[in-house]
Amino acid sequence: MTDPETPPGPTVIVRVVARLLLAPSVVVAVALIVKGYTKVGDGFAAGMVVGLAVALNAVAVGAHRAEAALPVLRHAPHAAVGGAFVALASGFFPVALGEPVFSHRPGPDEEVVSVGTAELMTAVSFDVGIFLLVVGVVTVLVHQLAEPDQEPPT
Amino acid sequence: MEGAEAERPGSSRSRRPDWPGWSCCAAAAAGFAVCLVGWLRGGGTLSLPWVPSLDLRLSFAFDGLAALYSLLATGVGVLVFAYGTRYLRQHLVEDGRPLSEGRRFWPWMGLFAVAMVGLATATDLVLVFVFFDLTAVCSYFLIGFDRERREARTAALTALLVTIVPAVALLVGAVLLYSAYGTFAIPELVARVGPGTTTTVAGLLIAVAALAKSAQVPLHFWLPRAMQAPTPVSAYLHSAAMVAAGVLVLGRVHPLLARSELVLVVLLVVGLTSIAVGGVLALGRDELKQVLAYSTISQYGYVVTLYGMVGAAAAGAAAFYVVVHAVAKSALFLSAGAVTTATGEDRLSRLGGLGRRTPVLAAATGVAAATLAGLPLTGGFFSDELFFGAAKEHGPVLTVASVLAAGLTFAYIGRYWTRLFLGPLSTAPGALSRVLLVPVVVLALVAVVIGIVPSPITALAQDAGAVSHAAPVTLSPAYHLDLRGTNVMALAAWALGGLLLAAAGLRDRASRLVATAGDRLGPRRAYTATVIGLRRVSDRLHDWETRDLRSSIAAVLVPAGALAVGAFAVTPVTQAFAVGPIAGTDWLVLPLLVLVGVATLVAARTRERLGIVLALAAVGFGLAAVYALRAAPDVALVAVLVETMLSLVFLAALARLPGTEPHREHGRRRGQRWRDPLVAAVSGLGAFVVIWGYLSEPRETPSVAAEQARLAPAAHGQDVVTVIVADFRGLDTMGEITVLLIAAVGVATLLRRGRLW
Secondary structure, three states, X not given: OOOOOOOOOOOHHHHHHHHXXXXXXXXXXXXXXXXXXXXXXXXXXXXXXXXXXXXXXXXXXXXXXXXXXXXXXXXXXXXXXXXXXXXHHHHHHHHHOOOOOOOOOOOOOOOOOEEOOEEOOHHHHHHHHHHHHHHHHHHHHHHHHHOOOOOOOO | OOOHHHHOXXXXXXXOOOHHHHXXXXXXXXXXXXXXXXXXXXXXXXXXXXXXXXXXXXXXXXXXXXXXXXXXXHHHXXXXXXXXXXXXXXXXXXXXXXXXXXXXXXXXXXXXXXXXXXXXXXXXXXXXXXXXXXXXXXXXXXXOOOOOOHHHHHHHHHHHHHHHHHHHHHHHHHHHHHHHHOOOEHHHHXXXXXXXXXXXXXXXXXXXHHHHHOOOOOOOOHHHHHHHOOHHHHHHHHHHOHHHHHHHHHHHOHHHHOOOHHHHHHHHHHHHHHHHHHHHHHHHOOEHHHHHHHHHHHHHHHHXXXXXXXXXXXXXXXXXXXXXXXXXHHHHHHHHHHHHHXXXXXXXXXXXOHHHHOHHHHHHHHHHHHHHHOOOOOHHHHHHHHHHHHHHOOHHHXXXXXXXHHHHHHHHHHHHHHHHHOOOOOOOOOOOOHHHHHHHHHHHHHHHHHHHOOHHHHHHHHHHHHHHHOOOOOOOOOOOOOOOHHHHHHHHHHHHHHHHHHOHHHHHHHHXXXXXXXXXXXXXXXXXXXXXXXXXXXXXXXXXXXXXXHHHHHHHHHHHHHHHHHHHHOOOOOOOOOOOOOOOOHHHHHHHHHHHHHHHHHHHHOOOHHHHHHHHHHHHHHHHHHHHHOOOHHHHHHHHHHHHHHHHHHHHHHHHOOOOOOOOOOOOOOOHHXXXXXXXXXXXXXXXXXXXXXXXXXXXXXXXXXXXXXXXXXXXXXXHHHHHHHHHOHHHHHHHHHHHHHHHHHHHHHHHOOOOO
């Protein structure tokens, strides 16, 4: 990418579409998670949807520009590690109560509080953890692999 | 973060006390006190479940044997650690290395002491194996402490391999005994095991592990090499601890070994051979620590011989001998280190006449040497007396052999001491730190105290012998001013030793002869050849596998395919390969599969990169559509997403490649043309056969999947796949996403020195 003004390769259409797809992809991801426990899709798929949008942006306009346009992406490592902790906490909190790991709450015979179609239970928070981790890892990988030869300006 | 300045030798900070070393020392002292109190209170046992499904328990017993070896490991540990605080600093300064390298030293020393106490107290065979290997691992890092030197590294590897590979025999023996008697617990095995082939084989296997650890012929060659280690390591590992671990295991399982005549004969033969080989080679060595190393081989030969003779006297004598030897030998090692530190020389031929310059060191070393030689007023006299007494009970052959052995010891240790401290001064010694001197003096004093008041060690040895003999043992070492058998044997041994000491020419020639023969025909040569051969095979395999990308892939695919085909070749397959009916959505699936097949062929045949990527994408999306039609929408969704991501990554990678298209490399050998299709055919057929067989297998028993589908509503979910991922198999998922995070960290480490962003 010698000239930053006119990056070779992707046409204007790709760049515009990549930009436009970002918001819908997040909406789709939220939908996938929220409905996850009753319909098709789970945290991993949701994370991949957002990750795809991020990767498409990076391919379309270049990683640096994409990251400049979306400063929130720089929190990807936090999202990855935070997601790992959320998943870990959701899976292993029963150990503190003397139960086997992944004994989700509410238990099999208990009532689940729902907000719309979203069920408030630890299995879903585990899924949210997976989502955050996948988004974070994919974004980090895109960032790392985009310009592997150059040290980013510090 | 301490800067390099703070660690420069001679700066003010480098004179600070070596806190890790002194804290190890304090911990060892505390351990010694605890062990002493524990022994005086009569010991005790502790047994906790470990792996109940395998009948493994963390069982420890603090009995006489445990007390003896724990007291040795901690007691000698205190002195060696104190010595090490000073020695290590000097060693590092002389080599021009930063003092911070000491941080690599003390944790291993401390862990070694802990492993030794654990080994001494463990009464479960598998637990014994674990501690046994733990000591070997620690010793690897300690012997290889000077890791810049190639000799140190090879010595460490030799010590590790020669002790850890036979240790597997110990595990095999343990499993053999378990399969026959249903327990790993040594006390229960002692109660249950009877004579028989299993006992003999298991006993031999355990003995092999123990003998390798105790550096007995023919697996002795690692010990002289291990003298590359810093002196405190030699003094600790190769006198009181690591080598003692072998005879400790022998003592622990001795009631089992005693059920088989063959094992006892093996112990006797190996022990006597080791005494002879070690002693004769010690006679001719020039390097200080080499003399002591061969002496150690010889001395543990005594103990192994004693375990080979059955009886209360032998079992007690073995325990007594271990204590006295450990005290004397660690004193000798520490004094050798002190001499080398003071003079900068480590060879007998360049040293001499040090007695006048360092009288205290000479006296203390003299006491230690006298202890090895078994002179009166040292503990060595009693250990030799007990050794002679036990040998005398077992016939004239052993009587003569024991006298010869003691004579040999007298000769080599006499040569060592006289060459070092008597005669004209060769190299003038520098100032000697008190921290290097005091431990030697303390150990020499201990040897003298044992020589005057043997009763505490006698009590300890009786307790330890009672464990090895599985019956009470009574020892009564004392001075008798008469011509009883043991006294005559001692006198004969001293006379023989004196003669050998005087006949220098004969002695040196014999020793050189044996050394040459050992170099030509010895086990070390076989070991080296084995290691080199193994490395060559491994190199060749590695080269073959990683020659190019195709070879790497073939190395995975061909064995997998061959295994699958082989498995199906030996499985009865009457019903396994059925062709089911085609109905409903199958009519949609079939053309999709044809499309996938065509795309695969295109991917294999086309030479355009973009074409390959697009064809592969077509394969992936076609299969995703098949999943969707086969009522697996979750899989289809993930497949579509992953396929999209893959295509994107491929396209992004294509943009970075140089513009030329790939071309076939010229001059490929004949036959290579057929290699790739053949590899593909084998692996593809294997996968095809497996999947076909799996799909046509009629499911009679309710499958796990059906059970999970039934339970999903109870987990508040209608989507079975999500419930499986997040709930039923949650732990697996956790592991998988952790791998994802690790992969990201790995990429960051490779590309940006670990910065995630």
